[in-house]
Amino acid sequence: MKNFGFSLSKDRQIDFDKSDKRIMDFVKIEEPTFNICIACGTCTATCSAGNFTEMNLRKMITLIKRGEITGVRAELSKCMLCGKCSLACPRGVNTRNVIFKINQALEKYSL
Amino acid sequence: MKYDPFVIPFCLGAIILAFVLIYKYFSWIFALNKTDKHKILKGIFSVRIFKAIKEVFLESLLHRKVFRVNPMLGYMHMSLAFGWLLLILGGTIESKVHSLKMFNTPYEPIFFKFFNHDISMFSGAEEFKFVMDLLLLFVLSGVSLAFIKRFYSKLFGMKKTTKLKIGDWMALTALWFIFPLRFFAESFTSGIYHNGGFLTGTAGNFFASFLPLENLTYIAWWAYSIALGAFFIALPFSRYMHIFTEVVLIFLRNFGIKSTKEYNSFSEFEIHSCSRCGICLDKCQLLTAARIKDTQAVYFLQSIRYNNLKEGKAFDCMLCGKCQEFCPVAIDLNNIRISKRMEFASGNNNFDYLIPKIEKTAPIIYFAGCMTHLTPTIKIAMESIFKESKTDYLFLDKDGGICCGRPLMLAGEILNAQKLIEKNVKLIKELGAKTLVTSCPICLKVFKEDYELDIEIVHHTQFILKLAEAGKIKLNKSDLNVVYHDPCELGRGSGIYDEPRTLINKVGNLKSISQEKELSLCCGSSLAGIQLNSVQKELVRIDTLKALEKNNPDCILTACPLCKKTLAKDSSIDVKDISELVWNGITESKIVELTQNSN
Ligand code: SF4
Ligand code: SF4
Ligand code: SF4
Ligand code: SF4
Numbered sequence: 001m002k003n004f005g006f007s008l009s010k011d012r013q014i015d016f017d018k019s020d021k022r023i024m025d026f027v028k029i030e031e032p033t034f035n036i037c038i039a040c041g042t043c044t045a046t047c048s049a050g051n052f053t054e055m056n057l058r059k060m061i062t063l064i065k066r067g068e069i070t071g072v073r074a075e076l077s078k079c080m081l082c083g084k085c086s087l088a089c090p091r092g093v094n095t096r097n098v099i100f101k102i103n104q105a106l107e108k109y110s111l
Numbered sequence: 112m113k114y115d116p117f118v119i120p121f122c123l124g125a126i127i128l129a130f131v132l133i134y135k136y137f138s139w140i141f142a143l144n145k146t147d148k149h150k151i152l153k154g155i156f157s158v159r160i161f162k163a164i165k166e167v168f169l170e171s172l173l174h175r176k177v178f179r180v181n182p183m184l185g186y187m188h189m190s191l192a193f194g195w196l197l198l199i200l201g202g203t204i205e206s207k208v209h210s211l212k213m214f215n216t217p218y219e220p221i222f223f224k225f226f227n228h229d230i231s232m233f234s235g236a237e238e239f240k241f242v243m244d245l246l247l248l249f250v251l252s253g254v255s256l257a258f259i260k261r262f263y264s265k266l267f268g269m270k271k272t273t274k275l276k277i278g279d280w281m282a283l284t285a286l287w288f289i290f291p292l293r294f295f296a297e298s299f300t301s302g303i304y305h306n307g308g309f310l311t312g313t314a315g316n317f318f319a320s321f322l323p324l325e326n327l328t329y330i331a332w333w334a335y336s337i338a339l340g341a342f343f344i345a346l347p348f349s350r351y352m353h354i355f356t357e358v359v360l361i362f363l364r365n366f367g368i369k370s371t372k373e374y375n376s377f378s379e380f381e382i383h384s385c386s387r388c389g390i391c392l393d394k395c396q397l398l399t400a401a402r403i404k405d406t407q408a409v410y411f412l413q414s415i416r417y418n419n420l421k422e423g424k425a426f427d428c429m430l431c432g433k434c435q436e437f438c439p440v441a442i443d444l445n446n447i448r449i450s451k452r453m454e455f456a457s458g459n460n461n462f463d464y465l466i467p468k469i470e471k472t473a474p475i476i477y478f479a480g481c482m483t484h485l486t487p488t489i490k491i492a493m494e495s496i497f498k499e500s501k502t503d504y505l506f507l508d509k510d511g512g513i514c515c516g517r518p519l520m521l522a523g524e525i526l527n528a529q530k531l532i533e534k535n536v537k538l539i540k541e542l543g544a545k546t547l548v549t550s551c552p553i554c555l556k557v558f559k560e561d562y563e564l565d566i567e568i569v570h571h572t573q574f575i576l577k578l579a580e581a582g583k584i585k586l587n588k589s590d591l592n593v594v595y596h597d598p599c600e601l602g603r604g605s606g607i608y609d610e611p612r613t614l615i616n617k618v619g620n621l622k623s624i625s626q627e628k629e630l631s632l633c634c635g636s637s638l639a640g641i642q643l644n645s646v647q648k649e650l651v652r653i654d655t656l657k658a659l660e661k662n663n664p665d666c667i668l669t670a671c672p673l674c675k676k677t678l679a680k681d682s683s684i685d686v687k688d689i690s691e692l693v694w695n696g697i698t699e700s701k702i703v704e705l706t707q708n709s710n
Contacts, residue, residue, distance in 0.1 A: 073459075079460070084482075099458075
């Protein structure tokens with residue numbers, strides 16, 4: 001097939017039996033601005049860690065909301081908590097505390 | 112031996128107090144690390160001990176620093192501490208002179224007038240009476256002020272006075288009673304035996320005219336002794352623990368022991384030295400502007416002491432350092448706050464992906480910092496100035512760099528911060544540069560405090576000033592009226608107040624404002640305020656802008672990318688970094704030169 005520079009996404013759906021919402025439920029309460037993220041990706045565009053790796057905060061927030069949390073710990077371990085994302089976020093999500101709280105949730109539920 | 116059962120409460124209290132204090136202090140000293148213990152041993156036998164004694168006299172007795180912040184409050188503290196000590200000393204001398212013995216029972220000076228009805232026989236008795244009454248009056252004036260302060264703190268220039276715990280109430284009530292009771296006991300005795308001075312003698316005669324003093328005198332002495340005993344027993348569980356702890360703290364500090372970002376038993380000395388004077392309350396913008404009422408240093412320390420520190424209290428703080436700056440006990444409040452945040456931090460970073468590559472090096476390295484990357488105009492100004500001055504420099508984090516580690520540290524993620532610091536230190540050392548210039552005061556602070564680099568570390572304002580003074584760039588003075596916002600980490604944090612001002616005066620007319628230097632306000636976006644919400648941050652920001660915009664300057668200058676970005680959000684006046692104004696001046700003079708040449 002001719003390569004048009006893009007491909008079709010594979011068919012996928014959320015498996016609710018496997019979805020783990022514990023992190024989401026914890027962070028939602030502890031840092032309510034978590035709820036107002038619109039997944040615009042500004043945070044990821046400005047991310048200091050993103051300069052060196054595939055670290056992607058937007059994706060992480062989305063995955064946590066879906067309950068797909070495997071891999072969150074490894075991803076988050078790259079964040080330097082520098083705060084660029086907090087300043088850049090157009091929605092005023094307190095991303096630094098979101099990250100801080102996700103870490104607490106990971107610890108709390110030994111994930 | 113002179114004895115009466117009424118001395119028992121006093122003696123019991125004093126013995127219990129001594130035991131508790133000795134036990135606590137020794138266990139804290141025992142828990143210190145080896146180097147610190149060694150410092151104590153060395154310090155005791157050195158001249159440092161005299162410096163410490165002098166400081167104890169000035170701070171723990173005269174309360175010089177409290178005086179400086181608030182004379183009325185200073186007088187209150189001094190009259191209680193110094194007055195009481197003099198009263199004890201005076202009593203001791205008086206009783207020894209009277210009995211002509213080197214040793215007498217320890218309570219005799221305290222209850223001297225009870226045991227010695229006829230004191231006129233020894234020479235100097237009249238003078239003693241006068242001095243002792245004067246001292247009692249001195250202390251009583253302090254007690255009355257303390258009483259007034261409880262109910263009318265505004266008189267002391269304080270909007271708020273601290274809230275009390277049970278132990279405090281007990282000790283405070285006892286303290287309020289001690290000296291009035293002493294006054295009554297001595298007056299009553301004097302009413303019968305005429306052994307009082309100008310105060311107790313006069314009062315005694317007056318009371319004798321209408322009161323049955325024979326019955327009351329003994330009761331008054333009992334009450335005085337009970338008040339003393341109760342105060343001593345409540346002391347270790349109350350704020351008054353600071354009286355003795357501060358003395359020990361001063362000695363330890365003079366021996367060279369410093370607070371660290373990890374909580375240890377030296378921190379115990381620090382938190383128990385807080386007198387809850389409340390000076391830190393009015394200094395905190397989170398109280399005055401953002402209306403968070405329970406997080407100020409005094410309450411924070413109190414929570415640690417009573418083991419009920421909640422996460423919110425540890426995190427509701429911008430670490431702006433203002434409370435620390437004015438704390439008369441000079442407690443390292445920022446370090447204690449960071450050390451306590453550590454207990455709530457649970458990140459586990461892995462920075463293996465950071466593999467520093469060195470392609471070239473230069474004698475001067477420029478580290479813009481993450482925040483400067485969000486304010487590109489500062490970056491551009493700095494690069495232009497470097498080029499203009501023909502500086503051989505390397506822009507270390509040009510294509511996005513590693514964070515300096517301070518943001519992690521401010522969030523209490525000390526161990527993770529250390530991982531980052533290690534990476535950076537290795538890189539910087541390999542570069543072999545002589546000078547490290549940064550635009551961000553947050554980076555500056557961590558570079559200076561935690562990197563242990565043996566190269567010169569300067570903020571860009573210092574660097575530009577040096578360039579100008581060496582004639583490497585020509586500054587152009589504009590006629591703009593400007594005000595300067597001291598960034599917390601640069602001013603109070605790193606003690607850099609003068610260089611930015613000297614530099615500003617070369618490029619504009621600096622107008623002074625009411626809240627500057629040590630008094631400067633926080634922009635509100637401090638990375639330490641990780642759990643503050645946007646409304647709280649905004650309230651602080653607006654508060655700060657109000658002070659900056661007051662005299663309607665042409666431009667608000669600052670020296671921190673984060674301050675600039677924050678203040679610019681709501682300011683009706685242009686907000687610039689000093690480097691930008693410097694570069695503007697240079698370009699303008701170039702344009703003038705060019706037009707003149709072409710004419
Ligand atoms: S920038 Fe803010 S709103 Fe956008 S994805 Fe990131 S957190 Fe969500
Ligand atoms: S705080 Fe973390 S996620 Fe946000 S920009 Fe910095 S490294 Fe990226
Ligand atoms: S922390 Fe310092 S300023 Fe605040 S109450 Fe204690 S001694 Fe006073
Ligand atoms: S450091 Fe600043 S914000 Fe924190 S308690 Fe002290 S004055 Fe308030």
